[in-house]
Amino acid sequence: MTAKKPRKAKRSDPKKKASKSARRAQSRPESAKPIQASSRPSLPDAAAYGVDLMQRQTLFFDALRQRANTMLAHERDGMPPVLKFKYELVADAATFEPACNYQLLKILEIGDICLDDCLDPDKPPVIIIDPRAGHGPGIGGFKDDSEVGIALHEGYPVYFVVFTPDPVSGQTLADVLAGLRQFVELVAERHDGEAPVLYGNCQGGWAAALLAADCEGLAGPIVMNGSPLSYWAGEPGANPMRLAAGFLGGAWINHFLSDLGNGRFDGAWLVQNFETLKPEGAIFRKYADLFENVDTAADRFLDFERWWGGFYRLSREEILAIVENLFIGNRLEKGLVKLGAHCEIDLKQIRNPLVIFASHGDNITPPHQALGWIPAVYETTEALIAADQRIVYLINQHAGHLGIFVSASVARLEHRAMLENLSDIEALEPGLYEMRIDNPTGDPDCDHDQYIVRFEPRRVEDLVFETQPEAFERVGRLSAQLETAYSNFASPWVRAWSNPVTAELMKWSHPMRVTRYMFSERFNPAMAMTAAFAPMVRANRKAVNEDNRFRTAEKMGVDWIETGLTRMRESRDAASELAFSWLYDWPVLPEPIKDEAAKK
Template identity: 60%
Template structure:
């Protein structure tokens, strides 16, 4: 489904207000309501507030309707490009709910005349982490768009809303390998470049490290490979397994879903990381600049609210072996009987793109596996491996895949430098982009790319393994207890009707669908008011003192929620280390 199919509205073009950008206001700089003008300022503000309120509610109504429409359509991938299906993984001898697409057209332009026959194909794999596929190509300035702009044939790996019965992580990896082999056969002597976003990045690492390996360069964007790493007080998600007693809760939620794990649970986890943004800032930014933010909000929410399921076999293997067990960097992960994944077997060049502003996959989790696998720079060079990392100082987790500015600079720089990766001598390098113009749309030689050699020993992250080893031991114990005494009764009690009822009643769905006319008939009146209000809409200037006080109050609410979230994270950190600390466990081990 193309983003062009989204409903359009006439938006008033104006500079983004400080309220819309989340900038808080200093009360000392607020414009005082002058005695002679305040009645007019108040009247203008009340009119603007009423108009924004109507349009805000109408936007929530349209989001709910988009969510229902997307579900009725079968949740197709939200790509802003035409495509054809090359291979459907559900029909392979060892099936999984994945499919390989080839991008065929951008708007009215066919791609055949624009592609460079010398350049290798690019395979983009989106993350299967609760949401549907398309985030790598749901707008023109995206990973797909940049690869096409650079002349690469582009393939996109999607997945379907429901897993196949009993689908395992091994099944998924077999299908992904078949996709890579298919693309390689279609483009002889040009090994494909693999792009893996978040979860898809570690899936590509698994393919690169298995017994057969891969040949073409792999780009891992915001992909965790070292799951126990992170800064205290900054990356609380890595503590969740210990605070919840391990992976037993994952087993329970999958059983309550009738053998399927609802992606809405994962979305709720992400949203809980930043309560200020989830509970206030995201909605207030829309409310404050409803004319400028409406279409962007609806476009992103169409993807964010498309929840996809995983099989119990998949999600429990992921949680137990990776997030709680951290077996990947240790070389203990077995994807099939007798076949362990050893990251030292990776021979294709790796490009690791991480960001200091990513609180879900911080640079620690993206890079700390390197010294765990290669104890020294000499060991990395002796293995003949080339690892390049690229750091963005501030963009968030989704910004690595979604930000237009990042796509137009960092991803363009990566693609334009693919040919240089194979020419690098074995070792560790940092990819540095010198862009004196500051223009993300510039090309070489307007910006320069340097590969500066680094030492593995410089990747010095705190070792927190003892506490997390205890988490893994407790998790294995709790899972055994659950599967022995509780799981059989849960599976006996849950039928398809109950599983679907629990799925529909998930707060991530009900909090959005409650604004649809289907569930709230009075929202039809909101649409009628919005249709009347839109032609007469005249955005209020930021100099209005009442609008300034509104922005100031919003900043105060956001600061309070941020403090609450920071306090919660600090308490969780203290509780984690207090329970799994060495002093308490030393007497019990």
């Protein structure tokens, strides 16, 4: 046997070794790559973030302190409207017969700019009606880029309908409509008999529709922004507010709360419903954004909260009429709402051109509720045309409920387009139209010739919105029975114990108020330290860079919490839909056959 020669040891080529290492590094997963020293959290980054965090915390609580003090000062001043524009009082419906707590204002100036030279004498006056749904008036004109500002920019004389915090004793919905009618007549007289344009937001929109649909009728076009007229309609899983009566038992709870308020219903309950409808935004994200961007977001937050935290009240008679006739009974689209002794509201009596502005992003008044009444009142397109009616609707894809009449970009595009084309809308042939705005620039501030408005004919038969009429009718019957029982047996006892003192205690102990004024140093002495430290923090602000890893982790944590709250809310809404169906949406049993011959 021959012995094998020993192998020579291979000499490693350093160039090949380096290239293999580079290839292995490239093929290694991203998460397995070694962390570079420069990307690791460093002690200076942690220290800078810690200083920034403590400073933002101080400024955050100072913003809450300022909000509380603003709320208390607003109460002391009588809660005037939060309009940014100068105005004069034209009429006070408290002096009318019947009396109500509404007032008519005329807009005079924007800052120091007088409007008389800017108005177009050929344009009709515009009356903007703000919603009375828990908040105070003024949201339609609390900044330059608002409905008021855009209408003034287009040359319209602008009037604004507001209301005082407390209703006149025993005030009814019919009294309010009578006051609004006198406002309309007064404005027409001031402008040589020209019918004004009614511009209603949410509740103000359906109030204008009621005004046009009653016995006397109305002249002039009506614009309804986020205004519900079909109250049972809605998308399952997306609009759960319409189901609330089924779980609370109907109108009796509103009657009970009004009795506790000594005949007045606290609007804070309605605002609380709005916040719990989408808690990830109204309860969490709003404050998270303030904390994250407190240097720039505080002023905007305080401006909005001055309106959001001003809670107004309705009379017992008003809230019961609204709940029973509209939100639970859905009697408006059926023509069954009766106001006064002889007048029934019938939407078929409306002869005014209607412009309906709704949004798919609105979970309070979705397009289902803004448009669902049309096929219920006019079964066919031919019936609408025969009624000599013109209805134009405009759909936004993303704006939320408040965004429809608060968003600056919406005001500068959609509201501007509606006001610019009102004369074209009045000139349309009778029928149903969708208003389309083609804006290739994507800029809401684009010039007139940079966007095109089209009115595309639509058919009433294509407006199909599924409802659960049998289920909601059962809710209505349950509500009527519970309301009768409460009115006869419990309400007299509650009223006997209620008085102005207990009503004030109820008012100031409401969670929506407590969670706000608890940050005022007048109620919480510890907040005086925040008031003292905040100016020093602003003078020595050390904001951290946006690329700080700890700041990035904070933002990720906020997003995770918001996502979790969103999932919880979606699960809650889905469970509510399912429970509502189990409780009320069961099939109707066929009636027994009484005729023996029919049986055979």
